[in-house]
Amino acid sequence: MNPSIAKLSDIAQKEDRLIIGLMSGTSLDGLDIALCKIKGNGTSTQLDLLQFDTMEYQPAFRQWIRQVFAKRSIDQQILCGLNPYIAQVHADLIIKALKKWSIQPQSIDAIASHGQTVFHAPQSLTGDISLPNSTLQLGDGDHIAVKTGIICISDFRQKHLAAGGEGAPLAAYGDYLLFSSANENRILLNIGGISNFTFLPKTDSSLKAYATDLGPGNTMMNQFMEMKFNLEMDKDAEIAKKGKLHNGLLQELENNHFLTLGFPKTTGPELFNLEYLNMAISKSGLNDLSPEDIMATLNSFSAQTMINGIRKATDGIDDFRIYVSGGGLHNPLLMEQLRQGFPSQVTSFNDLGLNPDAKEACLFAVLANETLSGDPYSVSRIQDSPAVCMGKISLPY
Known part of the structure; x- marks a missing residue:
């Protein structure tokens, strides 16, 4: 068995998990990094926020994102390059935060990465029914996993779309x-x-x-x-x-x-x-x-x-x-x-009882926890939202 698969199984069966939640919103101010200890799953989920920081983006990094952000006409080469570049920047910021907190990467069970939204196109917004509901977040999970050495769960919104949702809000x-x-x-x-x-x-x-x-x-x-x-x-x-x-x-x-x-x-x-x-x-x-x-x-x-x-x-x-x-x-x-x-x-x-600035990053940590150990039925009482566990799993090796 691939050792990463075995580790994934072990993490899913643990009583509690250490998960880093990441959020980079449309404001482009920086990356929210929340270290969460999560016990249980479903409606019995208990979250303890252990550490939180917002790592500010450099102006040059923001300008790269703004070249494709919410624009219909873009340079495809820039879009393609930003997917690994954003991931590399986010991975560097995670490593920087862990050093600041004196925490070893190997103690972290998973990273929950929302990525950077660059375009959101549900049919209800575009008025175009020739293409399905869609949304695009950049920041490839494999790059984050390999650079940090930590299992990464990312691209949460695609399962929501695949199951009939609009990809937002989650x-x-x-x-x-x-x-x-x-x-x-x-x-x-x-x-x-x-x-x-x-x-x-x-x-x-x-x-x-x-x-x-x-x-x-x-x-x-x-x-x-x-x-x-x-x-x-x-x-x-x-x-x-x-x-x-x-x-x-x-x-x-x-x-x-x-x-x-x-x-x-x-x-x-x-x-x-x-x-x-x-x-x-x-x-x-x-x-x-x-x-x-x-x-x-x-x-x-x-x-x-x-x-x-x-x-x-x-x-x-x-x-x-x-x-x-x-x-x-x-x-x-x-x-x-x-x-x-x-x-x-x-x-x-x-x-x-939760730092309001950390809330969204924590919520993605919860989504990752559900992907690892949850049951889609737990969220079946949410109106017009598919009962699914979301996120793609990227292994570090």
């Missing part, structure tokens, strides 16, 4: 296993490049859990900041706070069919981008707005999209709580508007 799986409650209905709101939430009804409810994208989180703000100010983000909403909301532009931004669709649904920067912003500016005849006013309006657009979506999801439900994670949690203007929309329900994911 948060419902880990959220359902870890954070379902008998005492309250929960909205687990993640504000990354795209905003999304998982709705978790009380465990005795007849309602089903589901995850859905809402619309823009940080992506349009970040893209505008990079173009206009050569900055990665509007830190502490400093630029947006200097501007004024323009209702005419906000109305044009909100005038999109996707925002009227029911849940669950999925989207990405392929829709919500600078082209979308420029079209809204042109239609509203507001070509003389200051960059500060545009940022203030984009901030409100993201906030209002989330508020409207959560109100739709909780219509008729009085007792619910909103737990926020993701980069948007650190945007004070965005959070202020969310709290105005829900004065008593908004809180940080910290209240559930």
Whole structure:
């Protein structure tokens, strides 16, 4: 027997596993690395976050990704080369993190790598039914496994597509296993490049859990900041706070069919981008707005999209709580508007006992744990999501 296969079998039968979860989102700020100790599987899963760090990307690395990110016309040679290059960079960052934590690679059971999304194309977004639902994440699992010497589980979204899903959002799986409650209905709101939430009804409810994208989180703000100010983000909403909301532009931004669709649904920067912003500016005849006013309006657009979506999801439900994670949690203007929309329900994911910045990386560690030792039936109560274990397994030798 291949020794890697034997090791894989041993890992699957262990009482608990050490799994490194990786997440690199559409914001392109860096790689989230979460070292998780996971015991059990399914609804009995217990997760202990042992270490967490966000390893910042170098500007030159971001520029490589931006050459293909959410673009229909690209250089195929760059796309091809980025698949191993991203994996090599991620592997180097994992090794760097393990050295920082004084942990030997051989003590790690598996790496759960989400990869870097460069294009998301479900039929519901493209309107093209000639090709099946598709999504593409770069960062080859074999390269990560070989360079780190650790079994790597990656490319999670392809099984979701193959089983009839849209490849996103996947948060419902880990959220359902870890954070379902008998005492309250929960909205687990993640504000990354795209905003999304998982709705978790009380465990005795007849309602089903589901995850859905809402619309823009940080992506349009970040893209505008990079173009206009050569900055990665509007830190502490400093630029947006200097501007004024323009209702005419906000109305044009909100005038999109996707925002009227029911849940669950999925989207990405392929829709919500600078082209979308420029079209809204042109239609509203507001070509003389200051960059500060545009940022203030984009901030409100993201906030209002989330508020409207959560109100739709909780219509008729009085007792619910909103737990926020993701980069948007650190945007004070965005959070202020969310709290105005829900004065008593908004809180940080910290209240559930998990670092909100580490949440997505941890959720992929949970998905890898299910691939190793779980049962697809455990997630059968998630609405419109195939009951599958996801991820391709790459062996280091």
